[in-house]
Amino acid sequence: xxxxxxxxxxxxxxxxxxxxxxxxxxxxxxxxxxxxxxxxxxxxxxxxxxxxxxxxxxxxxxxxxxxxxxxxxxxxxxxxxxxxxxxxxxxxxxxxxxxxxxxxxxxxxxxxxxxxxxxxxxxxxxxxxxxxxxxxxxxxxxxxxxxxxxxxxxxxxxxxxxxxxxxxxxxxxxxxxxxxxxxxxxxxxxxxxxxxxxxxxxxxxxxxxxxxxxxxxxxxxxxxxxxxxxxxxxxxxxxxxxxxxxxxxxxxxxxxxxxxxxxxxxxxxxxxxxxxxxxxxxxxxxxxxxxxxxxxxxxxxxxxxxxxxxxxxxxxxxxxxxxxxxxxxxxxxxxxxxxxxxxxxxxxxxxxxxxxxxxxxxxxxxxxxxxxxxxxxxxxxxxxxxxxxxxxx
Amino acid sequence: xxxxxxxxxxxxxxxxxxxxxxxxxxxxxxxxxxxxxxxxxxxxxxxxxxxxxxxxxxxxxxxxxxxxxxxxxxxxxxxxxxxxxxxxxxxxxxxxxxxxxxxxxxxxxxxxxxxxxxxxxxxxxxxxxxxxxxxxxxxxxxxxxxxxxxxxxxxxxxxxxxxxxxxxxxxxxxxxxxxxxxxxxxxxxxxxxxxxxxxxxxxxxxxxxxxxxxxxxxxxxxxxxxxxxxxxxxxxxxxxxxxxxxxxxxxxxxxxxxxxxxxxxxxxxxxxxxxxxxxxxxxxxxxxxxxxxxxxxxxxxxxxxxxxxxxxxxxxxxxxxxxxxxxxxxxxxxxxxxxxxxxxxxxxxxxxxxxxxxxxxxxxxxxxxxxxxxxxxxxxxxxxxxxxxxxxx
DNA sequence: GTACTTTTGTCAGGTTGGTTAACATAAGTA
DNA sequence: TACTTATGTTAACCAACCTGACAAAAGTAC
Numbered sequence: 001x002x003x004x005x006x007x008x009x010x011x012x013x014x015x016x017x018x019x020x021x022x023x024x025x026x027x028x029x030x031x032x033x034x035x036x037x038x039x040x041x042x043x044x045x046x047x048x049x050x051x052x053x054x055x056x057x058x059x060x061x062x063x064x065x066x067x068x069x070x071x072x073x074x075x076x077x078x079x080x081x082x083x084x085x086x087x088x089x090x091x092x093x094x095x096x097x098x099x100x101x102x103x104x105x106x107x108x109x110x111x112x113x114x115x116x117x118x119x120x121x122x123x124x125x126x127x128x129x130x131x132x133x134x135x136x137x138x139x140x141x142x143x144x145x146x147x148x149x150x151x152x153x154x155x156x157x158x159x160x161x162x163x164x165x166x167x168x169x170x171x172x173x174x175x176x177x178x179x180x181x182x183x184x185x186x187x188x189x190x191x192x193x194x195x196x197x198x199x200x201x202x203x204x205x206x207x208x209x210x211x212x213x214x215x216x217x218x219x220x221x222x223x224x225x226x227x228x229x230x231x232x233x234x235x236x237x238x239x240x241x242x243x244x245x246x247x248x249x250x251x252x253x254x255x256x257x258x259x260x261x262x263x264x265x266x267x268x269x270x271x272x273x274x275x276x277x278x279x280x281x282x283x284x285x286x287x288x289x290x291x292x293x294x295x296x297x298x299x300x301x302x303x304x305x306x307x308x309x310x311x312x313x314x315x316x317x318x319x320x321x322x323x324x325x326x327x328x329x330x331x332x333x334x335x336x337x338x339x340x341x342x343x344x345x346x347x348x349x350x351x352x353x354x355x356x357x358x359x360x361x362x363x364x365x366x367x368x369x370x371x372x373x374x375x376x377x378x379x380x381x382x383x384x385x386x387x388x389x390x391x392x393x
Numbered sequence: 394x395x396x397x398x399x400x401x402x403x404x405x406x407x408x409x410x411x412x413x414x415x416x417x418x419x420x421x422x423x424x425x426x427x428x429x430x431x432x433x434x435x436x437x438x439x440x441x442x443x444x445x446x447x448x449x450x451x452x453x454x455x456x457x458x459x460x461x462x463x464x465x466x467x468x469x470x471x472x473x474x475x476x477x478x479x480x481x482x483x484x485x486x487x488x489x490x491x492x493x494x495x496x497x498x499x500x501x502x503x504x505x506x507x508x509x510x511x512x513x514x515x516x517x518x519x520x521x522x523x524x525x526x527x528x529x530x531x532x533x534x535x536x537x538x539x540x541x542x543x544x545x546x547x548x549x550x551x552x553x554x555x556x557x558x559x560x561x562x563x564x565x566x567x568x569x570x571x572x573x574x575x576x577x578x579x580x581x582x583x584x585x586x587x588x589x590x591x592x593x594x595x596x597x598x599x600x601x602x603x604x605x606x607x608x609x610x611x612x613x614x615x616x617x618x619x620x621x622x623x624x625x626x627x628x629x630x631x632x633x634x635x636x637x638x639x640x641x642x643x644x645x646x647x648x649x650x651x652x653x654x655x656x657x658x659x660x661x662x663x664x665x666x667x668x669x670x671x672x673x674x675x676x677x678x679x680x681x682x683x684x685x686x687x688x689x690x691x692x693x694x695x696x697x698x699x700x701x702x703x704x705x706x707x708x709x710x711x712x713x714x715x716x717x718x719x720x721x722x723x724x725x726x727x728x729x730x731x732x733x734x735x736x737x738x739x740x741x742x743x744x745x746x747x748x749x750x751x752x753x754x755x756x757x758x759x760x761x762x763x764x765x766x767x768x769x770x771x772x773x774x775x776x777x778x779x780x781x782x783x784x785x786x
Numbered sequence: 787g788t789a790c791t792t793t794t795g796t797c798a799g800g801t802t803g804g805t806t807a808a809c810a811t812a813a814g815t816a
Numbered sequence: 817t818a819c820t821t822a823t824g825t826t827a828a829c830c831a832a833c834c835t836g837a838c839a840a841a842a843g844t845a846c
């Protein structure tokens with residue numbers, strides 16, 4: 001049966017007041033009062049509570065309309081800290097951020113191609129501790145969030161790694177980090193995290209958003225009604241290993257003809273190997289330099305991903321598509337992708353569609369993870385729990 | 394910005410009590426009290442209100458545990474009436490139903506291939522009035538719901554008809570029916586309505602459900618978190634006019650190579666024309682009789698739809714797929730579809746997947762529309778509004 | 787400066803909507 | 817008949833919130 005998931009909090013609880021403030025940006029007390037439907041007396045009490053929790057702050061004033069200026073209030077999303085990590089097939093990056101996604105410090109690690117959790121997890125724990133100390137924000141740490149390639153078993157807090165990373169299959173991630181840092185640990189797929197980054201950076205639009213990430217591998221994320229659609233087994237949007245009609249290219253997943261076998265960063269590296277390319281960074285550099293073979297390969301990759309994305313657009317009918325990842329943002333790739341989608345998707349789905357590159361660059365996943373933490377820590381339920389635990393006046 | 398859409402009703406309001414009862418089936422007063430979190434005194438008052446509104450009723454007793462038996466309570470979903478209509482490319486069917494989808498009377502009309510709203514709408518209004526009178530349920534009518542092929546502009550209550558029904562493009566549907574029957578009118582795409590039918594018939598599972606309808610045309614619906622995903626322009630799931638690689642078959646939509654041009658009921662009728670087939674009913678009969686050419690054609694159609702559905706399954710990662718429509722439920726079609734999905738969709742998405750034919754037959758759309766009406770009329774917001782308007786004891 | 791306006795905070799009394807506790811009745815079992 | 821459980825009702829009570837009055841802060845207009 002469908003279980004109602006709304007928090008059992010009343011629509012005038014402190015948590016709900018904060019939610020209104022979060023959704024509708026800086027507001028004056030009067031505006032807030034109208035939207036929440038509380039009397040001034042009670043609202044003052046609510047705000048006092050939220051202020052003591054450090055969750056709201058002043059944000060300038062409105063123009064005077066003949067008397068005292070009204071003070072604007074907003075959610076304090078810079079006071080608390082999250083430790084976030086982006087784990088990839090060949091890298092691991094840690095960052096200390098606030099709940100808005102501002103990066104205070106980051107720490108990049110290259111990883112061997114076939115790295116194992118036994119080496120990487122302790123390294124991350126250690127690096128995380130040092131990074132927190134270095135920024136002096138350890139005392140405001142409220143959560144940790146990790147993005148990983150492949151699927152996640154959210155129930156158990158365990159990875160369900162892709163075939164390309166067999167050592168990582170079933171690795172418990174939530175537990176070790178929760179134990180060391182003593183805060184909740186959120187896990188998210190890498191493409192989902194990037195998609196959420198764009199979603200939050202766009203001001204949490206109330207429309208369906210599809211995010212595409214083309215880096216070493218290929219993945220997508222879908223945000224519907226403000227939430228990532230993960231599907232029944234957490235593999236929704238895993239388009240990287242869909243078949244391309246007519247292709248027999250061997251894929252690193254073991255099968256043949258996958259999109260990722262022909263259009264991922266890994267595939268481009270292989271395709272351009274004879275021209276001296278060894279890494280994805282090499283691919284990006286050559287495309288930026290305008291080398292014909294590299295540009296053509298990127299465009300062909302964009303066309304292939306575009307074919308699959310056109311189907312996705314037809315099925316999901318999103319308002320926005322945001323394309324990220326090292327390969328995804330390359331202009332020849334993006335242009336070919338856009339043209340292919342426009343040629344193949346359902347006409348009606350195209351009318352309201354907006355395809356743009358992801359705006360966040362290197363920090364995209366961090367913004368997404370920070371937003372995820374924010375949604376968790378600033379949710380009405382969490383805030384009401386905090387408020388209830390607060391000592392009286 | 395994302396606007397919070399929860400009703401501003403408190404979590405202990407009459408509407409919410411009803412919602413709990415709706416979600417968790419028949420409950421005793423004590424169980425209900427625990428789940429809602431109200432004292433017995435107040436719960437009695439709530440239930441009195443709901444009983445006076447005719448929204449709850451007794452449903453037998455629990456076994457005695459040594460004393461008086463506890464009385465079970467359930468939502469009364471048979472007391473109110475909805476007029477529902479399923480409008481197709483060549484038929485229009487009206488039915489009088491209760492909010493559970495029980496059909497009290499139905500009225501089938503064949504329509505000319507190129508029918509126009511100018512003839513059909515007045516006919517439906519007239520037939521609806523007579524049907525309501527005949528069943529004697531006109532006095533409990535609480536809403537009307539219509540399913541139509543093509544998309545719907547829910548804002549304006551207007552159809553955005555498919556290219557195959559150009560006369561119906563932009564037809565106002567909500568207004569004429571609302572004026573004649575004096576109740577709210579809900580509109581839904583036909584594939585969405587059928588999908589919702591299976592969703593409600595399955596007891597509103599808390600999992601993603603994809604419905605596929607293959608009748609005259611091809612359409613799909615997606616239920617996520619208990620709601621139909623309609624997409625930005627209402628065309629989500631319109632897979633009928635996606636391209637098949639290699640096909641150049643002319644489609645009735647004007648383009649070439651669409652799935653619907655090769656795999657819809659209309660396409661099968663054309664393909665089997667030389668064997669004497671004239672209608673979809675002919676196709677169904679010949680497949681049921683086991684005629685080789687018809688069975689092969691149905692299987693090939695299933696394979697083609699399966700190819701597209703495999704992509705959809707990979708992208709959405711649903712728990713359930715339900716296949717309906719006159720062609721969709723044919724065993725050779727369904728078997729070929731199932732095999733194709735299993736061969737092509739992402740392995741992880743297949744593990745938790747359950748593909749079955751729609752269980753509802755002719756009345757599928759009616760059950761879906763009835764559920765849609767129920768969700769609307771029994772929602773906390775609607776119920777609380779009714780309760781507030783009720784005269785004091 | 788003074789007069790006026792708007793914003794914000796606080797106190798006090800009243801209303802509402804719920805609570806608990808006690809009692810009464812109904813409807814079972816042993 | 818005695819005991820148990822379910823249900824309804826009454827009355828006293830209580831917490832949360834509201835309204836209204838008052839006051840101070842912080843502006844503008846003159």
